[in-house]
Amino acid sequence: MLQDHHSNLMRRAPALARLYETLRADYPTFLAAVKATAEHEPDDFVELGGAAMGWAESALGTDACQMIARGYGYFVTDVNRQHIEYCLRGRYKNKTYKEVYDSVYDNDSYMTFYHWGVFATLFLWRHHLRLYAFYRDSFLPLVAEKASLVEMGSGSGIWTAITARARPDCRLSALDISKSSLDIATRVAAAAEVGDRVSFTVADALTYESETPFDAGLSCFLLEHLEQPENLVANLARNVKSGAPVFLTAAITAAEVDHIYEFRNEGEVFRLIEAAGFRILEAKSAAPAPDPRFKFLPRSLGVIAVKKTTEHW
Amino acid sequence: MDELIEIVAQQLDWPAEGLSEHSSPVDTANWDSLATLRIAMALEVMHGVAFSTDELLKFNSIGAIRALLEAKLECR
Numbered sequence: 487m488l489q490d491h492h493s494n495l496m497r498r499a500p501a502l503a504r505l506y507e508t509l510r511a512d513y514p515t516f517l518a519a520v521k522a523t524a525e526h527e528p529d530d531f532v533e534l535g536g537a538a539m540g541w542a543e544s545a546l547g548t549d550a551c552q553m554i555a556r557g558y559g560y561f562v563t564d565v566n567r568q569h570i571e572y573c574l575r576g577r578y579k580n581k582t583y584k585e586v587y588d589s590v591y592d593n594d595s596y597m598t599f600y601h602w603g604v605f606a607t608l609f610l611w612r613h614h615l616r617l618y619a620f621y622r623d624s625f626l627p628l629v630a631e632k633a634s635l636v637e638m639g640s641g642s643g644i645w646t647a648i649t650a651r652a653r654p655d656c657r658l659s660a661l662d663i664s665k666s667s668l669d670i671a672t673r674v675a676a677a678a679e680v681g682d683r684v685s686f687t688v689a690d691a692l693t694y695e696s697e698t699p700f701d702a703g704l705s706c707f708l709l710e711h712l713e714q715p716e717n718l719v720a721n722l723a724r725n726v727k728s729g730a731p732v733f734l735t736a737a738i739t740a741a742e743v744d745h746i747y748e749f750r751n752e753g754e755v756f757r758l759i760e761a762a763g764f765r766i767l768e769a770k771s772a773a774p775a776p777d778p779r780f781k782f783l784p785r786s787l788g789v790i791a792v793k794k795t796t797e798h799w
Numbered sequence: 800m801d802e803l804i805e806i807v808a809q810q811l812d813w814p815a816e817g818l819s820e821h822s823s824p825v826d827t828a829n830w831d832s833l834a835t836l837r838i839a840m841a842l843e844v845m846h847g848v849a850f851s852t853d854e855l856l857k858f859n860s861i862g863a864i865r866a867l868l869e870a871k872l873e874c875r
């Protein structure tokens with residue numbers, strides 16, 4: 487049965503099958519969750535996991551599977567630890583953006599593992615795959631033909647590559663405050679063969695000002711990393727045209743080493759987005775299976791909104 | 800009954816008789832990454848030690864955990 491599953495995966499997505507094998511051999515404690523993802527979301531798992539691991543292998547060479555399995559192992563272990571502590575403490579560790587910047591975003595060796603870990607969660611976590619499907623099926627069709635998009639906090643560049651691959655007619659400007667993020671994202675974009683339509687800039691998403699506003703925008707998993715997430719949404723609003731569709735994601739009651747802003751429910755994120763001048767069109771809240779031993783259910787929320795064209799309430 | 804096996808059994812909610820030195824997350828029900836962390840935390844409390852993330856990533860069987868724990872206890 488396992489053998490069948492593996493040979494099937496090998497045929498459909500060989501790079502993903504190699505990662506699966508690395509996890510089984512060297513990081514078996516993470517296998518159960520990945521197996522569940524593969525079983526419950528087989529097509530999206532192969533579609534995104536196969537593509538992303540292909541990019542990772544051409545960006546990282548033969549070390550890719552080890553690098554990603556290890557990055558994923560570090561990331562998940564940290565997430566688990568933080569979540570256990572958070573459920574006992576009842577709030578995120580009281581960190582400032584400056585502390586996180588110094589210990590995380592400005593730390594090259596940490597950032598590399600970190601990014602490959604975050605990169606892998608998008609296709610190894612079942613609830614993140616559901617956000618990917620939501621983005622592909624509900625957001626991308628709203629983006630106008632030949633649109634220009636801005637991406638704030640592009641990290642490993644996985645959303646950048648997904649977008650540019652899915653929409654060969656569009657151009658993207660991706661920003662990140664961390665130079666090492668952009669180095670990885672540049673390699674991922676080259677591996678995904680979209681480098682000619684994507685530009686990467688080191689910039690602070692809170693203050694960045696484009697000369698011409700964009701036709702659409704996205705920012706994934708940055709809100710919860712900020713002391714004042716409303717400033718990000720406000721600046722996104724400033725940098726896109728009226729009527730522009732935007733896609734935002736946020737982590738809710740999900741503690742991680744660099745999560746500062748604790749969103750307690752979906753409504754808090756909606757209100758923040760609305761207050762910046764957007765109208766919410768659709769949202770998807772995705773979570774792992776609830777574990778009754780934990781007080782909080784960590785979840786990831788994806789929101790599709792448009793910048794309002796009139797001054798209605 | 801062996802203390803380590805008892806702890807693992809308790810954290811996995813699985814009968815201790817069904818576990819051996821070779822039991823690993825690949826062939827043991829309920830053994831996921833959270834269970835690994837809970838096993839580590841139980842050992843940390845019981846023995847007053849602390850495991851790093853690198854060490855946790857080597858918790859790949861009961862035998863491997865025993866070796867890591869013994870090495871830690873010897874260092875004290």
Ligand SMILES: C[S@@+](CC[C@H](N)C(=O)[O-])C[C@H]1O[C@@H](n2cnc3c(N)ncnc32)[C@H](O)[C@@H]1O
Pocket residue numbers: 591604605638639640641642643644645661662663664667689690691692705706707708711
């Ligand atoms: C959790 S990662 C998410 C990356 C990517 N969007 C994803 O979903 O995989 C957050 C990213 O935001 C970047 N970042 C943090 N603060 C920022 C800021 N003020 N402006 C731009 N980027 C920022 C970090 O360097 C990091 O790459």
